[in-house]
Amino acid sequence: MHRAYTFADVLETDAATRTVALAAFTQTPESFRSAAFGVVENVQDSAAAIMGSRALGAPIFLSIDGDSVGVWAVGARGAPRLIERVPVKRLPELFARNRDAWTPQALHRVKAAGHARDVVQIDFVDLGLLPAIEHEVQNKLHQTMADVLDLLLPKTASSDAEKAAFRLTFRLLAAKILIDRGHPAASEWKPDDVMAVLEGIQSYYGLGFLGADVAAVAHESIDAAWARLRTAITLRNISSDSLAFVYENTLVTADTRKLFGTHSTPRPVAEYVLRQLDLSRYDPETVRIAEPFAGAGIFLVAALRELRDLLPSDWPAERRHQFLISRLAGAELDVFACEVATLSLILADYPNANGWHLSSIDLFAKGALDEFLRGATVVLCNPPFEDFTKEERGEYADAFAISPSKAMVALSSAIDAGPDAIGFVLPRGVLQQRKYRKLRERLASHYHRVELVSLPDRIFEKATFPCALVLAVERRAQVESGRPVRLTARTVADAGRAQFLESGDVTSSRQAVREVADGNLWIGELDALWSYLEDSPTLGSFADIFRGLQWRSQREGVSHQPGPLKERGVYRPVDSLAPFQLAKPVWLIADPDRNLYPGPLSRPWEKPKVLINNQRSSRGPWRLVAAPDEGGLWASQQFSGIWPTASYDIYVLAAILNGPLANAFVTEHSTDHDFTNAMLAKLPLPRSLDTAQIRNAVIEYIAALENKHQSLLVLDESDEELIRLLLWIDALVLKGYDLPPRLEHQLLAYFDGCRRPTEHDFQGWLPKDLRGFVPLHEWLTKDDAINRGPWVLDVFRPMSDEENDAISRFIA
Known part of the structure; x- marks a missing residue:
């Protein structure tokens, strides 16, 4: 406890220094993270004084007002809330009543990032104050x-x-x-x-x-x-760990990351991994946490805080320090990165001196990674995502023999080391891509519980590569293939990125217990839908799919003037492709000497086809854009051409590919930016279609779009017609899939809150007040009034008193 405790009011713009009469903390060193109680004394307005002292970090304030004491709950927003007021002479009774809830351990853990485990929940502690x-x-x-x-x-x-x-x-x-x-x-x-x-x-x-x-x-x-x-x-x-994170994040800039080879794990990611692994489950006397490829050591700083919070509150600082430095170890090739990590740990461990075990080691050298991981009970890692270069393949022959991917080598070695828990940041391809299948199988055979988390782009402040988290706990006593695994799959959508970075909340979560013999650990949000469509015809059975032209120098592949060995075509989807529309054609170079591959030059570009983007068009679920082409346009490698081989009409095919089901499929089945031909070939097609209706609706929709382009008004009555036609196209396509109403509703809900890439307004398919699961086609073609409003009260009316009496006599 400290009398007349001063602190910075970081919640105000000027961050002025404020003082409270008394501050009590759950542990040392004192900080907003360990603040438990604040006391204001003999002030004119207790609520205002406490409001101005929120930055202390204490969830509970006491106000001494004459001969009484007020107990206040302090939150991140809004005025402090008076819980109760007691006479000063009854203060011992107040603390006796709250003995269990107000212990240092209980208060500290309930505050810790708002994610307490096995502690007495204090209902008036605002978990949003600390963040x-x-x-x-x-x-x-x-x-x-x-x-x-x-x-x-x-x-x-x-x-x-x-x-x-x-x-x-x-x-x-x-x-x-x-x-x-x-x-x-x-x-x-x-x-x-x-x-x-x-x-x-x-x-x-x-x-x-x-x-x-x-x-x-x-x-x-x-x-x-x-x-x-x-x-x-x-x-x-x-808090000391906050200073460590700020030091690392501010100083290890994009330039220095490249210059010194340092990399960094975002703090919220590290904290999420540690929270899910739950270090409290391990024996503190034997736990050893290792971070290979440590970069700036963010995992170690997060682990330090987690471990420190688990230690007895009466341990002196030196004892805690000796315990922590014997439990945490990191390794990184770059000497300066090791220095940054060491300095971050020193800051996080204030006021203790150095002693941290950060080693400059070439972990891909023969036996180095295995030696470093030996004896580790928890392995935390954000490895390099790159493949070995041509020069490195010879230098690190043993590592390259495991995999061309540095990340896969790191994960494989971690599994071999036999830790009780693994927490990795990896390329997003680890979730589903075939090249990671054996590693996923090994995870399933070595661990009882596996969690996969798909993270959005831009989760890393200094990089945009797609990544995922892989967590495995409860190591099996024996390696057992084909045994049931408790799986958890979580998704952080692009729209939920800020929320995850602020509080660690994911967008969606699925769980299952199943045998995993083929490396299929991922549980998609729409797995039930894809299971239902498993026997449906697929795009690959009814169409040929090929990419467009690729040149030796991509900038030299386009011209704005006709000439020999030039073909009319489209170069960039962002310039030329919109749903059902192709625009701004240019001249593409068809000279074999300037093309990288001969195959695209021999495609039947003159025949009717559908052109699509072969890289996602957005970070949300609307990723696929398709347009029919009867004009013989060629296309660059940024497009794929789809040529129907059977009776499929290109307008019908464009309707399917622009629809919600096709977009959901490519979103759920592609783990990076590109759409592979193999993935597109597996796209389910409707079992039956009214092709004439769909073709007519698409042609009418395209004509309405052209009329809109010619209109002098930005918004005109044509928008209502365009919305009606697009809804009708979607309804006809979905009717062809014959989905159970529940699955169709789940599919459409997948796009809630996501903007569809149309030139007109689109607010979704069904009214918000629609009750039950009504197929879109049925809603558009039948009276849906019964499905709106309080229809249950109309159908199930209360019985009259006479009916109640009759039933009572019958039962008796």
Whole structure:
């Protein structure tokens, strides 16, 4: 407990320093993360005073008002809520009543990221307060640290100067922490003398390189950076792991990641993995957590916090430190990345000194990865996603013999090491792609429980590659193929990206227990639909699918003027392709010498076909766009041509491919940007169709689109007609699939909240107040009034008193 405790009000723009009469914490070091109680005393407006003190992080405030005490619940938003008021003399009774709920362990764990396990739930603790403070801390500190780095790092700085700036930034940040927290070691420093401060922090942590680092950066720049940092918000109440994450995220910029080979796991991803693995299930005396390819060590920082929260609250700091450094280990090839990770761990473990086991190891060298993982009970990893280069294949022959993919080698070695739990960030292809099948089979045969999480693009702040999480726990005593596995599949949709990064919430989740002999671990959101359509005809049985022209130099494949060996065609879907429409044709180079492959030149481009994009057109579920072509257009490799081989009409085929079922299929069955021909060939087709009706509706829809283009008004009455026609086209196609109403409803709900790529408004297929599962075709063609409103009350009317009496006599 601390009297007259000061802290930065990070929830306000100016982050002014505030003071409470008393603050109590669940553990040391004190921070908003461990704050349990705040006390205000003899203030005119207790509610206002507590509202202004929310950034302390305490979920419970006590206000001493004369001879009574108010108990207040504090939330992220809204005014504090008075729970009860008791006389001062009855304070012992208040704490006795809440003995179980107000223990340090209970309060700390119920606050921890809003995801408590096996603790007494406190109904008035607002689990949103901690994330709100965390968000503001990161925003304010990120800008401060960016300013400091800019002052230390001229734009023309050399590689050595950049590294020196990063090391100096750490020292300055660490020094401010010790000063703001009133650490005894800082009491002897002269805060105005930056060189004395640097010498002091150097001595405290036993770090090297100081002389070379100071020499590499201008003295006036160091002075300016320290002045900027000193005037920033007080760090007294900021959690140490938050400082570590801010340090890593701010300093390891996109340029330095490339320059120094460092990479980083987003903090919310690391925290999600640790939360799902649940370190509390492991014996603290034997647990050993290893992070190969550690990069900046974010998994280790997250694991440090998880483990520290599990330790007895009465352990002194030194004992906790010794425990943690003996349980956590990381390895990374790049020396500077190891240094960044070490400094992050030092910050996260305030006020303890160094001692962290971060090794610079070439993990792909023969036997190195196996040796590092030996004895690990938990393996956390965000490995390189790249394949081995031609030069590396010879240098790392043993690793390359396992797989050309570095990520697959890392996962395979982790399974071989036999840990109790695995948590990996991997390319999204691991969920379903064939090349990962054997690894998925191995996971199923080695672990009782496997969780897969599909993450959206842009989950990594500095990269956009598609990725997924693979978690496995409860290792089997014996390797058993074909045994039941408890599977969990979760999806974070693109629309849910921000929510996941803020709170770790996923968009959807499915579970199953089943035997896995073929590596099929993924549970799709629409698996029941695809199972129902398993015996349906497929696109590959009724059409040939080929990609367009690919040139040796793609920029030289297009021309805006006709000429020899040039063909009229479309070059980019973004310019030329919309649902049911092709526009802005150009001239494509058909010279065999300038084309990379001869096959596309021999396709029957002059024949009727459907052209589609062969890379997704959006991050949402509307990814496939199709247009019929009777004009003999050619196409670049950014398109695929689909030529019907049977009686299929190209207008009907375009209706199917633009519809919800085809778009859901390619979304659920493609794990990267591209649509493969093999995947498209498996697309289910309707069992029966009224082809004449569909063809006429599509032709009418195309004509209405052309009329809209010619209209002088941006919005006109034609939109209503276009909506009606598109609904009718979808209804006719879905009728051909003959889906059970429940599955059709599930399919249409899959697109809720997602914009359809049309030139007119489209708000969905069915009214929001529609009751029950009504097929779209039936709703469009029949009276649906019975399905709307409180129809149950009309059908099932209460019995009269006479009927009730008669039934009572009959039963008696």
